[in-house]
Amino acid sequence: MVEKALFAIFMEGVFIKNFLLIQFLGLCSFVGVTKDVKSAAGMSGAVIFVMAMAASVSYFLYTYILEPAKMEFLGLISFIVVIAALVQLVEFVVRKNIPALYRSLGIYLPLITTNCAVLGVVLLNVLSEYNFLQSLTFGVAAGFGYTIVMLMMAGIRERSTLVNIPSSVRGLPQAFIIATMLSMAFVNYFWVIPI
Template sequence: MTSYFLIIIGAIFVNNIVLAQFLGICPFLGVSKRISTGVGMTGAVTFVMVIATIVTYFIQNLILIPFNIGFMQTISYILVIASLVQLVEIVLKKVSPPLYQALGVFLPLITTNCAILGVAIMTVSNNYNIVEAVVFSIASAVGFGIALVSFAGIREQLDLMNVPEGMKGAPIALVVAGIMALAFMGFAGMV
């Protein structure tokens, strides 16, 4: 039980996928202008990240390792993630049109989110079993969500502030992201 707790704390705070690993920066900066879009992106990323981690875990252990084709890991993982996103999009469109409308904008963005691929590769490199891999993927998604939603909240507040003209938009967003990364570095001694 202690190892699961360490995986959770490590993935959310110490090795945050966005602020420490620098994966998923594109949606972090691009979708973080409003809290509502940040929450929607977090939900979509969590769903796809967990499913992709499970599928890639089995592909790694049932196909790539037994057939000694580990060099195909990255390309096979990318194909799995892209296929899963398309499958999820098709299923949601048929089964739950309201949920598809809510997540439909975010699903294509997830295909190019390197955080999903990074978590799948990290589960293999850390030699996690399937339960640890699922816990790690959920915790990484929660860490992504915390960073994204808090960043979106700060950006909404910045829109109300009197920011110098040269710092408006991307410059102030990058400064805030850097300060957030420094703040998360304070958790480094926890695990």
């Protein structure tokens, strides 16, 4: 198997396989936290950390414990435990050091544990048979891709409060319309770029 260059993996994680707009994973926080840029940035920072650490820890867990012991079937549950532990760490640090951000994120911060985008990074790393550096690169790239989309969505939603929008479209319908347009832009632009 020919190994992919780290740059190609990074671009793939950020744009080509963007978890929010291409694969539609992690949409709960995408819709719930993007009402303002500050909350979106805080959530994105937490997700980048959890994705990068989950990719790293899960690589070692799978490669050096589960595979040699022929217990690959425990991969999914092991990955969920790793992600849950990392989210608890992030929640503790944010609550202790940035209480305003902790309050603004509300229930969405502990929901990173069940964010399928984080689990998707780990599972795609295993399926792609990435080595440690590739796994870490893909985890960080997926986090950056998540951040770019979250900040774009939050910026658009903040600016749209200045526009007269019919009441039947405000809120969740408006968020889905914006998400649809962003997704179409990503698909139409980034899928034509060969990597």
